[in-house]
């Protein structure tokens with residue numbers, strides 16, 4: 001049988017053979033279009049000198065294409081029913097390891113070091129993400145100490161738009177900043193909902209994230225910087241000033257500190273958070289730490 005797992009006919013056979021029923025709660029929408037999968041692998045520029053982590057292999061549609069190109073593939077799957085399915089469908093691929101675990105609870109650095117034969121090779125994350133936890137998964141990888149060179153990930157188009165958004169647009173927010181601080185984000189291509197079983201309600205997009213040599217901006221304290229960027233978008237239609245008071249306090253001492261910091265960073269308090277660039281947020285955060293209360 002030379003058909004790819006992702007062909008609609010083979011997917012159907014696999015699901016029937018194993019009596020598999022989809023769990024909506026686990027974000028199970030399987031890709032049934034080999035061409036889209038090949039395009040994902042091409043976008044990720046994977047070769048036999050690349051180690052790949054996959055999140056949510058499902059029945060192995062993407063895993064198979066990754067295994068054909070990469071050195072080794074490590075795939076995290078939470079659904080115990082899929083572990084035996086994967087043992088069957090990926091039987092012929094010696095360079096794949098499936099780990100039965102919630103990726104959000106996984107010690108990524110430890111498991112990666114233990115499971116890849118050659119940890120000096122570049123590491124990429126390639127996945128058709130479970131949409132109910134797209135953001136937590138992205139943050140779990142970014143905040144881990146894993147040296148991820150690139151992430152090529154499928155998600156709801158709306159979330160991909162938010163991650164890759166530029167200042168001054170409606171989609172721009174703390175998520176754009178959290179990701180773009182570490183990675184350069186590019187929307188690679190759109191995937192229509194018709195190529196999945198079952199069909200999701202919305203279209204998807206492939207996002208390509210490339211690790212920057214150093215963070216996009218220089219900040220004195222990363223935690224304070226991210227706290228500020230979150231605070232600035234808390235009350236969506238309010239000014240930066242209102243958001244800052246809401247987050248840091250409304251007493252006179254705090255107001256003075258905030259006003260002096262804004263002035264030092266040359267930012268008008270009447271602006272809205274979504275108009276500030278990463279560099280402006282960095283300047284403000286650094287000023288707040290220098291001036292102190």
Ligand code: SAM
Pocket residue numbers: 026027028029030031032055056057058059060061062063076077078079082101102103104128129130131133
């Ligand atoms: N990769 C397959 C494909 O492209 O056809 C399946 C993708 S499906 C959108 C998401 C997969 O993630 C499902 O197999 C689901 O069981 C799995 N999953 C959901 N939550 C997970 C978690 N917390 N950790 C690991 N896998 C998870």
